[in-house]
Amino acid sequence: xxxxxxxxxxxxxxxxxxxxxxxxxxxxxxxxxxxxxxxxxxxxxxxxxxxxxxxxxxxxxxxxxxxxxxxxxxxxxxxxxxxxxxxxxxxxxxxxxxxxxxxxxxxxxxxxxxxxxxxxxxxxxxxxxxxxxxxxxxxxxxxxxxxxxxxxxxxxxxxxxxxxxxxxxxxxxxxxxxxxxxxxxxxxxxxxxxxxxxxxxxxxxxxxxxxxxxxxxxxxxxxxxxxxxxxxxxxxxxxxxxxxxxxxxxxxxxxxxxxxxxxxxxxxxxxxxxxxxxxxxxxxxxxxxxxxxxxxxxxxxxxxxxxxxxxxxxxxxxxxxxxxxxxxxxxxxxxxxxxxxxxxxxxxxxxxxxxxxxxxxxxxxxxxxxxxxxxxxxxxxxxxxxxxxxxxxxxxxxxxxxxxxxxxxxxxxxxxxxxxxxxxxxxxxxxxxxxxxxxxxxxxxxxxxxxxxxxxxxxxxxxxxxxxxxxxxxxxxxxxxxxxxxxxxxxxxxxxxxxxxxxxxxxxxxxxxxxxxxxxxxxxxxxxxxxxxxxxxxxxxxxxxxxxxxxxxxxxxxxxxxxxxxxxxxxxxxxxxxxxxxxxxxxxxxxxxxxxxxxxxxxxxx
Amino acid sequence: xxxxxxxxxxxxxxxxxxxxxxxxxxxxxxxxxxxxxxxxxxxxxxxxxxxxxxxxxxxxxxxxxxxxxxxxxxxxxxxxxxxxxxxxxxxxxxxxxxxxxxxxxxxxxxxxxxxxxxxxxxxxxx
Numbered sequence: 001x002x003x004x005x006x007x008x009x010x011x012x013x014x015x016x017x018x019x020x021x022x023x024x025x026x027x028x029x030x031x032x033x034x035x036x037x038x039x040x041x042x043x044x045x046x047x048x049x050x051x052x053x054x055x056x057x058x059x060x061x062x063x064x065x066x067x068x069x070x071x072x073x074x075x076x077x078x079x080x081x082x083x084x085x086x087x088x089x090x091x092x093x094x095x096x097x098x099x100x101x102x103x104x105x106x107x108x109x110x111x112x113x114x115x116x117x118x119x120x121x122x123x124x125x126x127x128x129x130x131x132x133x134x135x136x137x138x139x140x141x142x143x144x145x146x147x148x149x150x151x152x153x154x155x156x157x158x159x160x161x162x163x164x165x166x167x168x169x170x171x172x173x174x175x176x177x178x179x180x181x182x183x184x185x186x187x188x189x190x191x192x193x194x195x196x197x198x199x200x201x202x203x204x205x206x207x208x209x210x211x212x213x214x215x216x217x218x219x220x221x222x223x224x225x226x227x228x229x230x231x232x233x234x235x236x237x238x239x240x241x242x243x244x245x246x247x248x249x250x251x252x253x254x255x256x257x258x259x260x261x262x263x264x265x266x267x268x269x270x271x272x273x274x275x276x277x278x279x280x281x282x283x284x285x286x287x288x289x290x291x292x293x294x295x296x297x298x299x300x301x302x303x304x305x306x307x308x309x310x311x312x313x314x315x316x317x318x319x320x321x322x323x324x325x326x327x328x329x330x331x332x333x334x335x336x337x338x339x340x341x342x343x344x345x346x347x348x349x350x351x352x353x354x355x356x357x358x359x360x361x362x363x364x365x366x367x368x369x370x371x372x373x374x375x376x377x378x379x380x381x382x383x384x385x386x387x388x389x390x391x392x393x394x395x396x397x398x399x400x401x402x403x404x405x406x407x408x409x410x411x412x413x414x415x416x417x418x419x420x421x422x423x424x425x426x427x428x429x430x431x432x433x434x435x436x437x438x439x440x441x442x443x444x445x446x447x448x449x450x451x452x453x454x455x456x457x458x459x460x461x462x463x464x465x466x467x468x469x470x471x472x473x474x475x476x477x478x479x480x481x482x483x484x485x486x487x488x489x490x491x492x493x494x495x496x497x498x499x500x501x502x503x504x505x506x507x508x509x510x511x512x513x514x515x516x517x518x519x520x521x522x523x524x525x526x527x528x529x530x531x532x533x534x535x536x537x538x539x540x541x542x543x544x545x546x547x548x549x550x551x552x553x554x555x556x557x558x559x560x561x562x563x564x565x566x567x568x569x570x571x572x573x574x575x576x577x578x579x580x581x582x583x584x585x586x587x588x589x590x591x592x593x594x595x596x597x598x599x600x601x602x603x604x605x606x
Numbered sequence: 607x608x609x610x611x612x613x614x615x616x617x618x619x620x621x622x623x624x625x626x627x628x629x630x631x632x633x634x635x636x637x638x639x640x641x642x643x644x645x646x647x648x649x650x651x652x653x654x655x656x657x658x659x660x661x662x663x664x665x666x667x668x669x670x671x672x673x674x675x676x677x678x679x680x681x682x683x684x685x686x687x688x689x690x691x692x693x694x695x696x697x698x699x700x701x702x703x704x705x706x707x708x709x710x711x712x713x714x715x716x717x718x719x720x721x722x723x724x725x726x727x728x729x730x731x732x
Contacts, residue, residue, distance in 0.1 A: 153690065
């Protein structure tokens with residue numbers, strides 16, 4: 001390796017170093033000033049991430065750095081390829097937004113004494129950030145294990161920040177299930193070390209590719225690591241911990257948990273299936289992953305539609321959006337470029353949109369003192385910017401032009417067509433329409449709904465307990481716009497995704513997808529099903545003069561026949577979700593998944 | 607059957623017992639203990655792999671009959687498992703103090719019945 005690459009590689013140390021510096025200084029500074037320090041650190045981190053992205057994009061190859069100049073198999077190697085660079089930049093942007101939002105939410109006014117919550121929030125935020133960056137840069141399976149644990153141990157207490165019993169229970173459940181996941185991951189890593197004598201992903205990939213056939217220990221290791229990571233990603237049906245944890249955390253923490261933390265373990269699944277062992281993509285295992293993704297999309301969206309509380313609705317929406325990510329595995333066999341680009345764009349777009357949604361929900365809940373969807377009446381007039389941001393983020397999620405969600409849907413659908421697997425495209429269409437349904441349900445109540453407590457609608461504006469900060473609203477709006485306008489970036493920027501791997505020309509596939517995005521026929525074709533769903537849902541929202549807002553606390557109190565059928569379907573899915581979220585059911589699906597994946601790999605190997 | 611195989615089987619049995627406990631025991635403390643059983647099994651497996659030798663040093667050309675790398679890893683693994691257990695127990699103690707219960711499975715359904723009146727935690731009133 002040339003000296004130049006070594007010099008360039010040093011920049012990889014900064015994203016890992018800055019959070020740790022902050023953690024150490026934070027204990028000295030105390031909660032009052034820590035928020036400002038974190039802001040400075042995150043700005044520096046964003047600069048470092050952008051620098052890494054620029055160097056990787058211009059250089060056209062992955063950046064490497066050997067810690068202490070020790071090379072693998074004993075040394076630890078950091079590497080930033082295109083995917084790492086994209087994830088680093090995305091997490092820095094979302095971090096910046098959350099830190100700006102948190103400046104007000106966790107401020108300690110001048111005269112008051114410091115609170116535990118403030119200090120702990122900032123410290124944990126730094127821990128999450130450090131864990132994320134290490135996951136994105138590490139190339140050593142054990143380093144990645146430690147990074148995942150740093151991430152989990154920082155994310156879990158964020159859930160229980162308020163100290164209320166239900167959030168404590170949610171955090172404990174999250175922690176225990178995540179610990180199972182990391183135990184399985186570690187078990188797989190040990191097996192790999194025992195078989196191949198190294199933990200470096202690059203070296204392992206060479207040694208695995210050189211073998212004639214896959215030994216049982218390798219198959220067991222891959223199945224264990226994958227399932228462990230899926231448990232941490234909360235892919236359906238291993239999602240028992242996600243809804244209460246993400247809904248119970250403070251809004252700023254929910255944004256980070258939903259936007260970034262679950263993506264870290266997904267990123268490692270990509271590392272394993274694409275980098276460590278590309279041969280996996282031709283086995284039947286990809287169909288299992290795809291089927292779980294499809295299940296997540298359908299169940300997550302349908303159960304989201306039934307939720308009474310806004311934050312739980314958004315949490316279930318996260319569950320569904322995670323499903324899209326896993327559709328890229330079955331599609332990658334036939335059309336790797338489109339599938340991988342689509343999947344990674346979904347990561348970026350969902351990160352921005354979901355963080356915006358959670359923070360918007362936080363502003364709404366802080367303003368009116370609750371987040372019951374049926375009680376949102378009139379909030380659109382009281383908090384127009386916040387509701388606008390929520391709506392724009394929702395449009396990005398359901399995939400309207402030119403959002404990242406649109407690119408994801410178009411790319412994955414074209415990959416599905418190219419590989420002759422039309423059914424995944426069908427699932428995506430259904431998912432988009434269901435997303436539209438719950439988005440319109442929330443917006444319908446926010447714009448047209450009656451204010452709860454005044455059935456006649458005499459008093460149209462809700463009483464604001466706490467007005468949101470200007471900066472907070474602005475940040476949320478900016479994040480939503482990031483997600484919505486992602487497709488307008490120049491195609492060169494998307495080329496970053498393909499750096500470091502052959503045959504991925506992300507810029508080209510994106511420009512093909514964007515070329516026809518604004519044709520009238522295409523635009524109309526995408527828009528009319530959404531509009532019809534919107535009208536149907538708005539018809540079901542109780543109007544102010546009907547005065548039924550108080551009685552109907554659940555989604556589907558509609559008198560029509562179709563309404564009843566929809567309610568019945570929703571109830572069935574909600575029951576199924578409730579059953580699957582019990583420990584024994586989740587544990588059983590975990591074991592079945594392990595066996596299924598291992599079996600598919602046994603038959604998939606030569 | 608030599609010693610290494612015996613220890614390997616022991617490790618497998620520990621992991622299996624731990625998984626059973628985690629899935630089937632309703633009490634949170636038992637789940638935490640079960641996680642520690644899994645952890646012990648995995649760490650024992652580290653020992654087995656170290657004893658079998660080879661590994662990174664052999665690949666680098668200076669192999670001996672024992673491999674020290676897994677021992678270095680297992681220390682980190684122990685610290686991580688200890689930290690995880692500590693957080694879990696701390697959460698459990700708080701849960702028992704505030705809610706007076708120590709099981710997790712009863713509230714699988716009550717997520718949608720969380721009290722909706724309160725301000726989101728962490729937000730401060732002006």
